[in-house]
Amino acid sequence: MWKLVRSFLLMMITFCLITYQLVHVYETNAQVHPTNVTDCLELPFPFVIKNHAYITHTGRTLGEGEITKVTELDHTEEAERWNISSVGAKKAWLEGFTGKGVNIAVIDTGISNHPDLKIAGGVSTVDYTSEWSDDNGHGTHIAGVIGAKNDGHGVVGVAPGANLYSVKALNQNGEGQLEDVLRAIRWSIENNMDIINLSIGTGFESTLLEEAINEAYAEGILIVAASGNESVPDSVVYPAKFENVIGVSAVDGRLNLTPFSSYGQEVEFTAPGFSIVSTFIDGAYGIANGTSQAAAHVTGMLALLKEKYPDMTNEELREMLVQHSQDIGDAGRDAYFGHGFISYDALDQDAPAEVGNLVVTGNSPTSISIRWENPEDTDFEKVDIYLNDSFVISIPRDASESSFTFENLEADTEYTVSVYTIDAMGNQSKGKTIVERTGEDSVEEAFPDLDDTVSGQDNSDESDKDCVMLDSSAGLAQQYQLRSGISSGVFDIEGSKERVVTDMKQVGNENDLTKMTSSDETELTEANNILVRFYQSGTRFVKSMVGWLLD
Structure with a gap:
C-alpha cells in the first residue's frame, strides 16, 4: 500500500514540475503563486499552473x-x-x-x-x-x-x-x-x-x-x-x-x-x-x-x-x-x-571657490564678452556658463583663456550671465551673476565735439581743443582724461596696452568730464593707438585717437 502511495506522490510531483515549466501565461496581477513543490501539491485537482512570474x-x-x-x-x-x-x-x-x-x-x-x-x-x-x-x-x-x-x-x-x-x-x-x-x-x-x-x-x-x-x-x-x-x-x-x-x-x-x-x-x-x-x-x-x-x-x-x-x-x-x-x-x-x-568620493561635498573678477569686457548690439579668474582649488575642473538660466558651455580649467563671448544676441536687451565652478566630484558652487544690456542696433556716428588730436602734441592746455591726455604722475597705473563739452555718458578706452577701466570720476570743471584709471600696469609709449567708445542714451559713438606719455 505504501509503495502505491509513494508512487502516486512521485507522479504528482513530476507532473507538477513539468506543468510549472511548460505553461507560461504572462500576467502581472497573479492570484495563485506556486513557488515550490509543496505549493503545487496544495492546489486542488485537477489544476493548471500559470507561471505569473512575469x-x-x-x-x-x-x-x-x-x-x-x-x-x-x-x-x-x-x-x-x-x-x-x-x-x-x-x-x-x-x-x-x-x-x-x-x-x-x-x-x-x-x-x-x-x-x-x-x-x-x-x-x-x-x-x-x-x-x-x-x-x-x-x-x-x-x-x-x-x-x-x-x-x-x-x-x-x-x-x-x-x-x-x-x-x-x-x-x-x-x-x-x-x-x-x-x-x-x-x-x-x-x-x-x-x-x-x-x-x-x-x-x-x-x-x-x-x-x-x-x-x-x-x-x-x-x-x-x-x-x-x-x-x-x-x-x-x-x-x-x-x-x-x-x-x-x-x-x-x-x-x-x-x-x-x-x-x-x-x-x-x-x-x-x-x-x-x-x-x-x-x-x-x-x-x-x-x-x-x-x-x-x-x-x-x-x-x-x-x-x-x-x-x-x-x-x-x-x-x-x-x-x-x-x-x-x-x-x-x-x-x-x-x-x-x-559618488566615488562623496566625502568631498564641498564646492570649489567662485570665480574671481567676473567682468564684462565687451558689448555690442549682438554680443557680450566676459572674463574671469579661475579659483585655485586643486580639484577645480571647469566652469559652466549660463545665459538667462540656460546652459551655454563648459570651459575646462586648462583652457587657453578664461573668457567667453555670447554672440547672436538681441540688441538693447538685458541678459543675465551666470558662471558656476565645478570640481572633479561634480560639486557646484552657488555661482556668480552679472547683468548686462546689449547696445542699441544703431549706426556708429562720429564722436561728438571732438577735434582730431595731433600726434606728439600736448593739447591739454588748449581750451578750444578736445583731447586725450596721458598723465604719468599716477605711476604705472595710467590715467586718461577726456576734455569734452558732453555732460554725461560712460567711456571705455581700449588700446594695445589698455584692458580694463577700473575707476571713473568727475574731474575739473564740467568740460573736463571724466578721469579713468586703468588696471593695466604697463606704461604706454608714444603713438599708442587708443580707441574711445562713448555710449550716450543707447547710441554708440567711436573716436580713434593717438595718445602719448607726458613727461
Whole structure:
C-alpha cells in the first residue's frame, strides 16, 4: 500500500514540475503563486499552473518601451557625459581603479558585440538559443553603463576595466521565465561572479528566487537590482525588494527623483537613470531612461570599490557604498533615495571657490564678452556658463583663456550671465551673476565735439581743443582724461596696452568730464593707438585717437 502511495506522490510531483515549466501565461496581477513543490501539491485537482512570474527588464525608454537608437553621437567627451561625471568615476580612474579583475554577471537579454565593449564570456539559460548575444538591446545598454571601454571613443562605463559576463535569461521581447533566472543565478555562483546585476523586475514574490538570491549572497556575491518604474509609493519590485539585494531608484541630472521611478523603504541607493547614452545592438548607441540604468551605475561603482578594497566582504562593501553616497533626501535613509546618490568620493561635498573678477569686457548690439579668474582649488575642473538660466558651455580649467563671448544676441536687451565652478566630484558652487544690456542696433556716428588730436602734441592746455591726455604722475597705473563739452555718458578706452577701466570720476570743471584709471600696469609709449567708445542714451559713438606719455 505504501509503495502505491509513494508512487502516486512521485507522479504528482513530476507532473507538477513539468506543468510549472511548460505553461507560461504572462500576467502581472497573479492570484495563485506556486513557488515550490509543496505549493503545487496544495492546489486542488485537477489544476493548471500559470507561471505569473512575469520577469521583464525595467528600462523605461524614450520610445514606447524601446531604447531609442542614436544615429550619431554628439561631441561630448565620453567621460563628460552627465551620468559618468556626476558619480565621480573619473576620480577613481585617476587613482588607478577601473574595476579591473572584478567579475560581473549581467543577467538580462544578453550582450552584443560592440566596439566599446569587451565581453569576458557568458551563457544562455533560455530555451530557444544557446547563444548569449543580445537580440533585444536592453542587456547591451546595461553592459555599457557598467563597463564600456575607456578608449576615447563613443561612451565609457563606470567601471571600464571590469570583466563583463553576458548571462542571457530574457528573450528578444525582454521577458523571461523564473526558471531561466534561477539558472542564471546558479551559473553566476558556480563561475565565481563578484557582482550580479539584475535590471529586471516582477511583482511576483517567489520563495525560489529569494532562496537563490540568499545563496548567492552567502557565497559573497553582491546583488544589485532596479527598484522598478511604477512611480507610486511602496512600488519596489522583486528582486530589489529582497533583503539581500541592493535596490536602486533613479534620478535626473539635477538629482531629482525621476517621475517614473518606483520608491519605497527597500530603496538602498539612487543613481542616474534619465537620458542615459550607452551601447546598443548592431554596434550602435542608444538613449534610455529607467531604474535599469540606475542599477547599472551602482554595479559599476561597487566594482570600483571591490578593486580598491579586495579583502572586503560583500557586506562590508555594501556598507562602504554608504560612505560613497551623497544624502540628497531627508536626513539619513529615506524611501526615495535610500542612503543617497552614489559618488566615488562623496566625502568631498564641498564646492570649489567662485570665480574671481567676473567682468564684462565687451558689448555690442549682438554680443557680450566676459572674463574671469579661475579659483585655485586643486580639484577645480571647469566652469559652466549660463545665459538667462540656460546652459551655454563648459570651459575646462586648462583652457587657453578664461573668457567667453555670447554672440547672436538681441540688441538693447538685458541678459543675465551666470558662471558656476565645478570640481572633479561634480560639486557646484552657488555661482556668480552679472547683468548686462546689449547696445542699441544703431549706426556708429562720429564722436561728438571732438577735434582730431595731433600726434606728439600736448593739447591739454588748449581750451578750444578736445583731447586725450596721458598723465604719468599716477605711476604705472595710467590715467586718461577726456576734455569734452558732453555732460554725461560712460567711456571705455581700449588700446594695445589698455584692458580694463577700473575707476571713473568727475574731474575739473564740467568740460573736463571724466578721469579713468586703468588696471593695466604697463606704461604706454608714444603713438599708442587708443580707441574711445562713448555710449550716450543707447547710441554708440567711436573716436580713434593717438595718445602719448607726458613727461
